[in-house]
Amino acid sequence: MMRFQDRRRKRETEEEERTRKYRKKTSRMSWGVCLMGLALLFFYQSNAPSTAAKKTISTVSSAVSSTSAGSSSSVAKSEKADAAALLKAKLAADWRLILVSQQSPLPKDFTVVLTKRSDGFRVDARIEPELQQMISAAAKDGVTLKICSAYRSVSQQEGLYHPERYASGSPVSVQPAGDSEHHTGLALDFITSNYHTLDSGFAKTAAYTWLLKNSWKYGFVLRYPQNKEQTTGVIFEPWHYRYVGKTYAKEMTEKHLCLEEYRQALGI
Template sequence: MNPSTPHPQRRRLTRAELRRRRRRRAIRRVAGLTLMLCVAAGGVSFLLTRRAAIPSASAASAAPLPAQSAPQEAAASSVPENTAPSNALGLTADEARALLADPLMVLVNHTNKMPDDYTFDTKECGSATAVNKTLQTAACDAFLAMQKAAAADGVTVWMQSGYRSVKYQTSLYEKKTQYYLNKGYDNAAAKEKAAAVVNPPGYSEHNCGLAADLNSPEHTGLDEGFENTAAFRWLCAHAGDYGFILRYPKDAEDKTEIIYEPWHWRYVGVENAARINASGLCFEEYIQTLRDIAAEG
């Protein structure tokens, strides 16, 4: 039996850390843009070369048309222009709104509180040593199916911490606030410092029952060491098939404002997970992009 693993304290990035990550991200984007411009310039050169070899429109019009050309031209003119969405996700405004309205896509972080009317049922799927053993029923069923599939591949995945009630979150936040009060901080400063470690009640993703902290016999700690396990490698390859995404990726810390957490996985549903993973965006970026698309319609 493995010893019970205490729940990790989430650390929000400092402003200096955010600035450094944003600077590195900007450098990568500039490099990518430069590459794209070079490719585009090559494409324009190719088109100009091709155009020089094509007969002029007047010369082409002087040649007799085949008998079937007129009907084909008429048919072509009757085909509607491509009306597919031009945004990066290929979604219409209505489709974006529908995704935003999906309860599985609720965004909960230190600036987005879980809706007060957000209700759900829970079901137990935690390991014997789990701190919080339940998830939303749909997320729980998906995790159990994923756990079974991993076991068939010789990999053990445990759910170590799942749904936390707002009441439980309140207790964690108040204890951390009291810790800083005891250090001599005033009430406002103590709450601010506490919020950098433990999200205030309603602002933790665990409160919505869709977040699962995972571990394995290889590495029972909920820390970055989990990324070196077969369980993590298996999750990266297969979790999306069961509706889970890596919630706090390494390259998105300036967007999530949460340090890289290879153990923290979020259930969004199979179709949503496929879309998010295909986009290459973290959850915050994906939700913002949906909001931008929805606002266009």
């Protein structure tokens, strides 16, 4: 009997010991899980930005990008404006585009190097080669181009100018001294073998037809076209041609622009 009871107490003691160890083990595991959770939470809070922080970072990044883009755009606009101003100044200084009229008198400091042609007329030395090429080309086509007026000094212009003609304000032919582009050495008046008068009748000659079709190839344009009188302030002069250079002459002819209109289109 005693042996049975001893064995029973022994089993109960062993069972209690196993239960105690199991509880102790479970408790340790629970604490371990808690500690691990706390550690992970601390790590995340320390290293991961909050939602507010993320929004702040995003806002700052956007602002930086916007500022950078705005700065680049401003620089580009500034460079474009500088380039446009430089081009405008270059065009305004181009001798081929000089404008001399009653609204734009010849500059006081204007100078020109003239060359005397075999026919006795003087022109700007820079246009002589192309002028002669044009006259020779016309001759090959059976058309005679004769210069009857080229460079004129201010004193020569004074002798041609009649103030009373300007009283009405209507477009005229001869400009006041200092306001004629003949002073530049770039302007020419033509006649032909069978027509020697500077009037509208020249528009019916073969010379005029040839000039309209070919003069731009040599850098010359009809300076005072028909239906442009209110713009130029000068009557239609089918005999009067002006050197502007091949590039400008081509554009003016293609676009049907007089010099005033072309300069305005260029912004000068």
